[in-house]
Amino acid sequence: MGRKTWFDDDGMKKGEWTAEEDQKLVAYINEHGLCDWRSLPERAGLQRGGKSCRLRWLNYLRPGIRRGKFTPQEEEAIIKLHAVLGNRWAAIAKKMENRTDNDIKNHWNSCLKKRLSKNGIDPMTHEPIINNLTVTTTNEEECGSSPTNTSLTTESHFSSSPSGSACLLNKLAAGIASRQHDLDRIKNILLDRKITINDQDEEGGLRRDQKIGEEDDFLIWDDGEVRRYMDTDPMEYETTPYDSVLYESTQILDYLF
DNA sequence: AATCATGTCAACCGCAGTGCG
């Protein structure tokens, strides 16, 4: 399987690799090691571009690559990692044993994404598919002191369709705002699928009484800070400045990835 | 048996990041 071969304007061969080309590439790399991809094809006697050689090596010829069917454990790992990392396939591949980013990406797009959708899970946010928002945003003048009468809009810091990054940020913020800074706690938060969900009411505002997960806290992203309302007492909240959230998020991300 | 839809997977393309002169 693959693409037919053809030659581009520069005389470079494109499309499917032959066994002979594979052999040449492997032999050259085994003898000389990985070096300059640009000059490698010529030195290896290949009529290919350096990019093509690199891709072929990394995704197919490199030793130790696992191929074929994904195990249920691998699929579960991909789903969990995707919930945290989003479409960062290279980062996901680094966490998986000997799977290439291309392989993982293909499997996600062809199989896992559809499976999640079928099961009522949004494959991008990893949340149940309901008409709502994951990241809550607000404008300062519209935000009252009580979360129950808070009027929220979707046009301040984040789009109304939360990206994987926004979800990640929300989870990070939950951990940071909770003032429990140890990394194990943060990692648990990142790997926990349950995050605050807020339903939109008829007026386009948000109701806080429709969230998933009893122990989850309710986050408000305001202009200069993140407010974390306690589940135990809806009148009580803690604030964390954006700068602090961003700084600590960076540190956590550095540690994790 | 023929046709169509869907799945699989290798490979390409374009863009962003990085390093170097």
Place this chain on the structure above:
DNA sequence: CCGCACTGCGGTTGACATGAT
């Protein structure tokens, strides 16, 4: 500082395989 070359990444494409009708 700037421009160029190179590398790495993510999105997309294309061809074959397989299953359903």
